[in-house]
Each structure stands twice: as structure tokens, then as C-alpha cells.
Amino acid sequence: MAKYFFPSSFLLFLGNWIGQITLNWYVFSLYHNAIYLGLINFFRLIPILILSLWAGNLADKYNKATLIKITISLSFILTSLLCILNITLDKLPIIIFLIYSLGRGILSAVETPIRQSALPNLSSKLSTTQAVSYHSFIINICRSIGPAIAGFLVATYNSQVSFVIQAICYLLAALVCLPISFKADNQIKTSKTLSLKVVSDYFKENLVGARIFITSLLIMATGFSFSTLLPVLTDKNFPNQAAIFGTAMTCSAIGGIISTVVLPNILNRLSIVQVYYGSSILFGISLLGTMISNTYTLFISIFLIGLFSQWARTTNRIYFQERVSTENRGKIISVIMMDRGMIPLGSMLMSFIANYFGIIQTFMIMGLSTLSIALIFSIINNRKKLEDLIYD
Structure with a gap:
């Protein structure tokens, strides 16, 4: 199924990035308001917090292939409606963009944990680490070419054309994923224990994982919002x-691609936990480089942000994918994805x-807070590890 799964993922993620970049730029060009950008991305991502547990239950109970096909098809329909409104009306009110972002957010909140939980059983020829790495590689390829395509379409034509291309990507993704199916014997009997209890018990037994999860929750808020505010900074x-x-977004994606390629070799020398905390610290430092008003410095900083943030994200996913039981995979992974x-x-x-203090000061706050959080939890983790060695 990998031969259908990965191409479909490529088209879906490509459409996501074309749409995300176009929407952010279009809304900011219409209203010149950083708060509107924040609202757009708030509505796009807040369903993840609300719906992830429910989506995890869906992934454990129902056919993953069918769920993936439904979510991609609905993304195509929703984006097509936005295209029609955008073409027929001169200037859409902000509420339309917020509703669209919320709809896409709901679909993404449902689709992502389902797709992630399918990775370990995608093919007998792929290990979990390979499947997660290939998936991350595709995401970063799309992060590389998606913004470039969106920038070209907006600059050469207009945002309406870019939205149409996004819809076409979703249509093709829906068609390519039609042959996808998972064997019946892969549909493991799921645990009927409540999701919150499963997750609570899991973290009680895996304190290292609990610390990684908390770190990820915090730095996602402080550091990973950089892409939302990048249009304001530029x-x-x-x-x-x-x-x-x-170009800046493309630099970030190139960093992500390189990180995915070299990560397996790094993990042969260092532990997943070491790479996670080290890359999170370097991610915070890289954010501080964006404060310098120079084109080359910006591109280098954004490249490093893409490199280290992807190491942090991928090692996070690999860590939990390798340490979760099959019957509870959807429940656990859906919570992990809540970050x-x-x-x-x-x-x-x-x-x-x-809006109140300035965009340069904001990136300074983002960098310092991300750096501090990663350092603090890295020190805590190393101290606990040392204590365990002493007591043993």
C-alpha cells in the first residue's frame, strides 16, 4: 500500500502548503493585520486540541483507509467552495476565511492521527523508523516546493489561481488513494479502556516520554508559531x-529535507532523547537569528530553523511510535499529536x-522562551537519568 499511500500523501501535503502560504499572504495583504493572521491559524489548528482524542478512537475502531479517503475528499469539496466564493466575490469578509480555516482544521485533526497510526503497519518491508522518516521526508519536500509554487502563482497570477491549484492537488490525492486498503488482520482488536486512562497510565510508566511530551507542548506554542508570523517579519x-x-519558507523546508536524510545516521550515534533535546535547544537559538535585518542572515536562520525543528519533531514521533502498543496506538498517537x-x-x-511591541521583539521572545524551555527540561531529564544510575 506504500506505493499509493506516499504519493497520495505528497499531493495532500503539497495542497496543504500551497493553501496555507496563499491564505496567510492573501489575508495579510487584504487586511494588514497580524491579529487576523493569528486568528486564521488559531481556527486552523485549535481543532487538534479538541478532536485528537476522538480521532484516535476512530483510528483504532474503523478502517483507516476509508477514513483517509473521506477526509481528503472533504478537503477537496471545502477548498472548491472557497475557490468559487473567491472568484465570484470581489473581497471576502474575514469570517469566510475563518470558517474555511476551521473546516480544514477539523479535517486535519481527524486525518493526521489516522495517517500516523497507519505508518507502522504500512508495509512489511519498512520499519517504523523508515516509515516515519519517509513520511517526514515527503512533508518537507512539500514544504520546500509548496511555498515556492504558492509564491510563483501569487506573484505571476493571483491568489485565486493558487487556491484552484490547491483544490486540484486534493482531487488528485483523493484519486490516487482510492486503491489503498489495509488487510483485515491488521485491524487489531482495540482496547475499550477510556482514552484518557490509557494515556495517563502510559505516561506514568514512561516518565521520559512524559517530559518529552510536555516540552513539545510548550515549544510548539513558543517556537513553531514562527511560520504564522513570518509574513509580518518579511x-x-x-x-x-x-x-x-x-524563499524563506523554502529554505525552512530544505533544512527539513536535509534533516530527514541525515537523521538515521545521527540516531546510530546518539540516542533519540539526546537528539530531541539538542535539536530543540538549537531551534531556539536559530529563531534569534531572524531578528537581524539581512536577507542572507534571514535565509540561513530559517534554514537552520527548518533543520533543527524537523529533528525535534521527527525524533518525537519516532520515540513514541516505537514505544506504544498496537491496540492503543491510535489513542496514544492522537494525544502525542495534540502538541x-x-x-x-x-x-x-x-x-x-x-501588534503591541513589534515583530522583531516577538521573534526575540519566541527564541529565548524556546531555548529556555528546552534547556530546562534537558537538564531535568539528565538529572533524573543520573539519579536512576546512582540508585541502580
Whole structure:
């Protein structure tokens, strides 16, 4: 099924990135309001916090292939409606974009844990680490070319054309995933224990994982909201240059691609936990580099942000995928994926800070807070590890 799963994922993620970049740029160009950008991404990502547990139960109870097909098809229908409204009306009110973002957020909140829980059983020829790494590689390829395509379409044509291309990507993804099916014997009998109790028991037995999860929740709010505010930063330092924003996002994606390629070799030398905390610390440091108003410094900093943030994200996913039972995989992974739901909260907070104190100061706060959180939890983890060695 990998031969259908990964191409479909590529088209879905490509459409996601084209749409996300186009929507952020279009809304900011219409209203020139950082708070609106925060609201757009809040509505897009807040369903993750609300619906993840329910989505995890769906992944454990029902056919994953059918659920994936339904969510992609609904994404196509929803984006097509936005295209029609955008073409027929001169200027859409912000409420339309918020409703669209909420709809896409709901579908993403349902689809992501289902897709993640399918990875370990995707093919007998792929290990869990390989499946997660390939999946991350595809995401970062799309992060690389998606913003570039969106920037080209917006600069050469307009945002309406870019939204149409997004809808076409979803249509193709829906068609490619039609042959996907998972064998009946892969549908493991699921635990009927309540999701919250399963997760609570899991973290009680895995304190290292609990600390990683808490760290991830916090730095998702402080650091990973950078992409939401990047249009504001580039407009501040490089006015009316949409290409710089697109190039910056491409640099981030290239960093992510390289990180995915070299990560398996790094994990042969260092533990997953070491790489997770080390990359999180370097992610915070890289955020501080964006404060310098220089094109090359910006691109280098964004490249490093993509590199280290992807190491942090991928090692997080691999760590939990390798340490969760099959019957509870959907429940646990759906909660782990809830860390993405902190991005809209962070985006809202950082948008208000940017509106009142300035975008440069906001990126400084983001970098320092991410660095501090990663350092603190890394020290706690190392101290606990040392105590365990002493007592043993």
C-alpha cells in the first residue's frame, strides 16, 4: 500500500502548503493585520486540541483507509467552495476565511492521527523508523516546493489561481488513494479502556516520554508559531516582496529535507532523547537569528530553523511510535499529536505581542522562551537519568 499511500500523501501535503502560504499572504495583504493572521491559524489548528482524542478512537475502531479517503475528499469539496466564493466575490469578509480555516482544521485533526497510526503497519518491508522518516521526508519536500509554487502563482497570477491549484492537488490525492486498503488482520482488536486512562497510565510508566511530551507542548506554542508570523517579519524588513517570504519558507523546508536524510545516521550515534533535546535547544537559538535585518542572515536562520525543528519533531514521533502498543496506538498517537494544537494558542499570543511591541521583539521572545524551555527540561531529564544510575 506504500506505493499509493506516499504519493497520495505528497499531493495532500503539497495542497496543504500551497493553501496555507496563499491564505496567510492573501489575508495579510487584504487586511494588514497580524491579529487576523493569528486568528486564521488559531481556527486552523485549535481543532487538534479538541478532536485528537476522538480521532484516535476512530483510528483504532474503523478502517483507516476509508477514513483517509473521506477526509481528503472533504478537503477537496471545502477548498472548491472557497475557490468559487473567491472568484465570484470581489473581497471576502474575514469570517469566510475563518470558517474555511476551521473546516480544514477539523479535517486535519481527524486525518493526521489516522495517517500516523497507519505508518507502522504500512508495509512489511519498512520499519517504523523508515516509515516515519519517509513520511517526514515527503512533508518537507512539500514544504520546500509548496511555498515556492504558492509564491510563483501569487506573484505571476493571483491568489485565486493558487487556491484552484490547491483544490486540484486534493482531487488528485483523493484519486490516487482510492486503491489503498489495509488487510483485515491488521485491524487489531482495540482496547475499550477510556482514552484518557490509557494515556495517563502510559505516561506514568514512561516518565521520559512524559517530559518529552510536555516540552513539545510548550515549544510548539513558543517556537513553531514562527511560520504564522513570518509574513509580518518579511513585510517589516522587506516591504512588498512576496518572493522573500516564499524563499524563506523554502529554505525552512530544505533544512527539513536535509534533516530527514541525515537523521538515521545521527540516531546510530546518539540516542533519540539526546537528539530531541539538542535539536530543540538549537531551534531556539536559530529563531534569534531572524531578528537581524539581512536577507542572507534571514535565509540561513530559517534554514537552520527548518533543520533543527524537523529533528525535534521527527525524533518525537519516532520515540513514541516505537514505544506504544498496537491496540492503543491510535489513542496514544492522537494525544502525542495534540502538541500541534499548541501552535494556534502560541500564534494568538505572539500575534498580540507583535501588534503591541513589534515583530522583531516577538521573534526575540519566541527564541529565548524556546531555548529556555528546552534547556530546562534537558537538564531535568539528565538529572533524573543520573539519579536512576546512582540508585541502580
